[in-house]
Amino acid sequence: MPQLTRKEVDEIAMLARLHLEPDEAKRMQDELGKILDHFLALATVDTEGVPAMTHAVPMDLRLRADEPGPSLPTSEAVRAAPAHAADLFVVPAIIGGGDK
Amino acid sequence: MTELPELLDQWEPVIGLEVHVQLATRSKAFSPSAVRFGAPSNSLTDPIVLGMPGTLPAFNRHALELALRLGVATESKIRARGRFARKHYFYPDQPKGYQISQYDEPLCEDGHLDLILAGDLRRVRLQRIHLEEDAGKNIHAGAFSHVDLNRAGVPLVEVVTAPEIASSEEAAEFMRALHRLVRWLGISEADMEKGQMRCDANVSVRRRGEDRLGTRTELKNINSFRFVQNAIDHEIARQIRLLEDGQRIVQETRLWDAERSTSESMRSKETAEDYRYFPDPDLPPVVVDATLMAGILRALPELPTQCFVRYLKSYGLAADDARMLISDRALSEYFDAAVKAHPGDSSGRMIANWLLTELLGALNADAKTIEESPMPPERLSELLRLVEDGTISGKIGKEIFAESYRTGEPPSVIVERRGVQQISDEAALWEVVEQVVGANPKQAEAYGAGKDGLFGFFVGQVMKATNGRANPVITSDLLHKRLGR
């Protein structure tokens, strides 16, 4: 199966919001294809009924008391932003609607 | 153009709602950053909210408690061990590039919510209620957009109904019922104008009698009860017209524009984002144990629809009055306290009347809420007892109410001081009737000749002579007797 098509590479790059130069995409297709080939072995492992490990050490979620802590001063919150106007982060105009 | 009601003879709308409700916590879902509406932009953030490298989520206990309260109140199945999942999408209001949400292991499933439709209860099934965090806000400003992350990370529940809502009216009623319930339980302020409760609607139509569901569209940005109804009606009509025109419905997300009363396509679902859900490795499973559940159950009050049914059954209230009383938990509690202070079973209707007209009228005029009422329920009850046992007339009662409301003096004290006790003594009233009729012979003659309208004149004269204290029922009897008909 794997061996990625160029179209798949482009789709994944789009999903991951990564710009790839054409030669980069070509190389990616080749390298990822080889890595994915290596993963084929996994399909043969019998994992029927084996639980997926999502936490290395089994534990329950600790709950935090609902007590507000300090907020960052606004100037500090936006300080590291590549673009900000006064107290707001600035991005190019959002065309169309939300994405959720 | 054909009007919607006619179209609905042949077409059946199928509606499902996804409602986001902000939970009334003091701090955010996964960070201690404070929650407050209307704070200056980006003043309620911290490194976690900003999604800074190295930050990690720690979940807010109260958010879980509030969500469980809703789960229990909707008789949902509660998941004993559930997971948070990451939902990925890139958007400026989403600082981490993913939203912490729940996917295949929601907190609550298979619940229901009862609506009051035309005085009856109608049950809407809930597929799920899950926890997630809110996004920030994008503010559109010409060539640029601005991002305010104050709201980012506020805890939310998403309530998803089964696709079984049959009309826009029912959808709006669902929103009202949910709004009432979450406010009743202190889960959320649920102010739609503040975005504390928001609705997306999935709408499809099919020919009546057809089993298969039609292609659905998702309507977003519906932020008032009225818009719910308008937006859905508009969408139903749009879909029916397209289908009758031989066109097909495109599965897409549409944004409701309330100002122009129309919707526009946001994006096609066919090229939808792939959210790449996976269990959040930063958050071990949420465990709802017996102690936690016991606490939630112990604190759960009688629910609004339960009150509604009780008001109908125990006090014979009109459905509209009962519905009005349960619109606000404090109002319902006021009513219950007044009833409790009042002897007798038949008093419920009277209390409801006075509460909903006199007291709410006075409070409205003063821009006060029921919690701020200067007249406690026991006092209203006391006043109504004076009316009921004939000590004062209803008309006098309203004056006493006004004075007691204004001064805070007990009604019985005011009645005593003003000497406005009703005169029900027949002999005493007979004397007054004699005097009034004797003093107005022409009118008595005209009445005898069939001028019925004059009866009120005599009642008025008796009232005038007694400063309004005459018992109106006895007065009427005696006048009929004296005037001969």
Next chain:
Amino acid sequence: MSGPTEWLSVTDTAHKIATGEVSAARVVDNYLARIVDVDRELGAYLTVTSDEARRAATEIDRRRAANQPLGPLAGVPIALKDNVVTKGIVTTAGSKILEGWIPPYDGAVVEKLRAAGAIVLGKVNCDEFAMGSSTERSAFQKTKNPWDTSRVPGGSSGGSAAAVAAGLCAASLGTDTGGSIRQPAAFCGVVGVKPTYGRVSRWGIVAFASSLDQVGPLTRTVRDAALVLEVISGLDPRDSTSLDAPVPRYVEALTGDVRGLRIGIPHEYFDAMIDDEIRAAIDKAKAALVERGAILVEISLPNTVHALPAYYIVAPAEASSNLARYDGIRFGKAASGAKNLFDLYVKSRGRGFGPEVKRRIMLGTYALRSGYYDAYYKKAQQIRTLIKRDFDQAFHDVDVVLTPTTPTTAFRFNSKATPLDMYLADIFTLSCNLAGLPGLSVPCGLTGEGLPVGVQLMGKPLDEATLLRTAGVIESAVGLGTRRPGDRR
């Protein structure tokens, strides 16, 4: 005391400062001078915090003079891998996308080190976002192996290992997601500990793969590792995966007594392609343990063979998610001249991330796509369970598992032709992270070329003490002793 202090152990440094034999200021100055001398060639440091370090040293000396209590690491200069978040000090995780980012907060381990009196000497190089095994993937500079500057120091904590090995700090912190502490520790001849998952808080560690990442010490001695580990361990409510378990006095575990200790030797690790000299050095370590009363037990960890593919699904998948926050909006670098929002995202990320990071984001995105999740991410997580079960089974019978840390010694720059070749450098260290177990690497000799060899010990969850005790015995029997890089130069 006059003379060099740069080769003192953490223990001795703290002791000499506490007794006034040497001032913290002098210790710091000696390191700063050596960094100027040596690091131009070596390239371990990305940022040297000279002023802050001198100020902190002065404060320690003042406290001592005033007879105020000193922490266990008072005056000990420590280097931090650049993916450890430091308040007011540039933190880049080796990536251009974070170039110049000055965090407004300290990571939990930094708080704990500072509270113990340790002095932050600077930030050291690593592979970009800790993705790599040679530190060649740093966006900023090469770091050379102090034992042979034509070779890599390993990675991703290559700067941490090189700085400790070259006497450019008393100890350092690294992070380990698939071997990133242990492999460079082995390549550079130092001790490196990857604690049990949850032992040390991840708050303020730039995330790579959240279910695998742990922070740990790199030091010149086992005792130093025990001391630093003790300081940085413990519950942190800000990290929901941090374990609520008492922190033992690790130093007290170093009894030198391994009598009756059962040491598992998994044949899968020894059947693999291993350099002969590594095999020989490991054999010496095993023999030394047996000589001191330990018992070697042949064991099997049959799912070891699946660790590499499972790791290279889980780690990239989580990385693709963790790195979604680098979008050029709130911090970090944004691409200039973006035409629209989409353009801002793809260009900022396309230009900001290096090739290896992009490769892993692509791989991870691939594995998490709807319809692929079950075949990849979920499957890999199931295989983790199988790997963990192998260890659980083994630990019924043995106390410690011993393997080589790496199949080869430090390799030359640009010698790994393909990404997969590089991935194979971690083959022995991945299982430990996948199973959440503690592991360490301790030097067990030099090859004929004078390159260090490391032996890896893996233990039961939260049993770092037994690993350290065993490592102490190996260190005293077959360790590097006073041999230092450059001796033969």
